[in-house]
Amino acid sequence: MTTGSPDYRDSGLVFPESFLFGSATASYQIEGAAQEDGRRPSIWDTFARTPGKVRNGENGDVADDHYHRWEQDLDLLTELGLGAYRFSIAWPRIQPTGSGAVNQAGLDFYSRLVDGLLTRGITPIVTLYHWDLPQPLEDAGGWPVRETAYRFQEYAGIVGAALGDRVATWTTLNEPWCSAFLGYGSGVHAPGRTEPLGALRAAHHLNLAHGLGIQALRGVVANDPDYSVTLNFTVARGEEEAVRQIDAVANRVFTGPMLRGAYPEDLLADTAPVTDWSFVQDGDLEDISQKLDVLGVNYYNTARVALWDGSGEKQMADNHGESTASPYPGADRVQFLPQPGPYTAMGWNIAPDGMEELLLSLRDQFPEQPLMITENGAAFEDVIEDGRVHDAERVDYLRRHFTAAHRALEQGVDLRGYQVWSLLDNFEWAYGYSKRFGIVHVDYDTLKRTPKDSALWYSELARTRRLPEAGE
Ligand code: FCB
Numbered sequence: 001m002t003t004g005s006p007d008y009r010d011s012g013l014v015f016p017e018s019f020l021f022g023s024a025t026a027s028y029q030i031e032g033a034a035q036e037d038g039r040r041p042s043i044w045d046t047f048a049r050t051p052g053k054v055r056n057g058e059n060g061d062v063a064d065d066h067y068h069r070w071e072q073d074l075d076l077l078t079e080l081g082l083g084a085y086r087f088s089i090a091w092p093r094i095q096p097t098g099s100g101a102v103n104q105a106g107l108d109f110y111s112r113l114v115d116g117l118l119t120r121g122i123t124p125i126v127t128l129y130h131w132d133l134p135q136p137l138e139d140a141g142g143w144p145v146r147e148t149a150y151r152f153q154e155y156a157g158i159v160g161a162a163l164g165d166r167v168a169t170w171t172t173l174n175e176p177w178c179s180a181f182l183g184y185g186s187g188v189h190a191p192g193r194t195e196p197l198g199a200l201r202a203a204h205h206l207n208l209a210h211g212l213g214i215q216a217l218r219g220v221v222a223n224d225p226d227y228s229v230t231l232n233f234t235v236a237r238g239e240e241e242a243v244r245q246i247d248a249v250a251n252r253v254f255t256g257p258m259l260r261g262a263y264p265e266d267l268l269a270d271t272a273p274v275t276d277w278s279f280v281q282d283g284d285l286e287d288i289s290q291k292l293d294v295l296g297v298n299y300y301n302t303a304r305v306a307l308w309d310g311s312g313e314k315q316m317a318d319n320h321g322e323s324t325a326s327p328y329p330g331a332d333r334v335q336f337l338p339q340p341g342p343y344t345a346m347g348w349n350i351a352p353d354g355m356e357e358l359l360l361s362l363r364d365q366f367p368e369q370p371l372m373i374t375e376n377g378a379a380f381e382d383v384i385e386d387g388r389v390h391d392a393e394r395v396d397y398l399r400r401h402f403t404a405a406h407r408a409l410e411q412g413v414d415l416r417g418y419q420v421w422s423l424l425d426n427f428e429w430a431y432g433y434s435k436r437f438g439i440v441h442v443d444y445d446t447l448k449r450t451p452k453d454s455a456l457w458y459s460e461l462a463r464t465r466r467l468p469e470a471g472e
Helices: 043-048 066-080 104-119 135-139 147-163 176-182 196-220 240-260 265-270 284-288 352-365 392-410 453-464
Strands: 020-024 084-088 123-129 169-174 226-232 235-238 294-298 302-307 334-337 371-375 415-421 440-442 449-451
Touching (some): 020 453, 066 104, 066 449, 084 415, 104 123, 147 196, 169 176, 169 294, 176 196, 176 226, 226 371, 235 240, 240 265, 240 334, 392 415
Parallel strands (some): 020 084, 123 169, 169 226, 235 302, 294 371, 371 415
Antiparallel strands (some): 302 334, 440 449
8 A cells, every 4th residue: 555645745765776767868859960970851850940830940950969969968877876868769860861771870879879878887778769750751651651660660670780789678669649649630740740540540550660660679689678669648537438538549549559469449439430440451460569578658747538518619728739630539529628736837737646547557457567667757947046956846746756656666566667858958849949858957058968956856866766855
């Protein structure tokens, strides 16, 4: 049974010896050097240059300039005493046109990065795809097209052959829900298309890419790594039927094929007005359902849902950006209700109990499946004063969510680690640089890095494995 404070502001809790404390980033959000060493545009370069898509017309051309400052950034990890670093590889650096010719300079960059981590005793957790699809693949149809999954398979094999003697954990995709449903459904993410059928086709081809990618990696790696995927789960609460529909099209559309080898029957029924799913070919589900050593879980907040009766205006307080198109094909009658605070600077409600609930629910659904928090963190309005950032709200957010994770551990959840989003302030997609998620502050004029109070707090947690006392 769990004990502790009802608001999850616990301290003193001790995490297991093997628990992997780390921090996460993603290529397009931090690297910059967008036109360097052979990299060619991804869908995010194109999207960011499309007027009105990204706040203030910002883009990832420079970002945190991590491409040039990576050694300094790895030193930061060492200074903070973190045991793991989750980062992603930019496909357009490896295969600038998305197929064929390999750009050795791109592979060399990540090879140096992995070596740099290993030298410092930090475990590399590599994500192959965190949304930066090479533009030529989108020009050929993007994720709604089956061929894109084959291109990903090829890309996974290339990276696996180059780094597959040194990487501890391979994650195929980050949050395919966002790629499929924000990219092709509501259009608030690149490539900005609003096609319900396209979004469902994209979801399937991302699932297929995941399965083929793992097979490609298995065929070439020389060590015995963990294979993984990272999903962002929607923790929906409220009216039962609305919860069921959202759980189907946001969560089980991925866990079904990946972990059970089948699309959920209710999802197929809900989406029947949009598609008969005939794009799922014989053998696809076998290809998709590869054994996973660890399932990556990204968690930020909860959602409150209800069925809309058609009168009045449908509420869509789902915080996934402004769009009139829905990211939930087949769930057109579901509305998202505003939730009580407190909120982060994203307007996301702070609900550590949702993390505990999610971890327990995943354990119940997939009892044999080890889990890892691959993202959790918060944006706040940080101010830098005399070289310090006193981000007490972020410390409080992290304390509460680490408490939630610990409660899950106490209840027998096989939770292997926790990667805080994010190591650095960075390009927050459609929000540009306006939202700061870093535990390390980045001055976008000078690119100077300054660990915030939350980084120092996290450093103590990572070093001692013990949740610091409030005020410590
Ligand atoms: C997740 C993304 C990550 C970051 C956080 C805030 O959806 O994976 O890149 O933007 O949200």
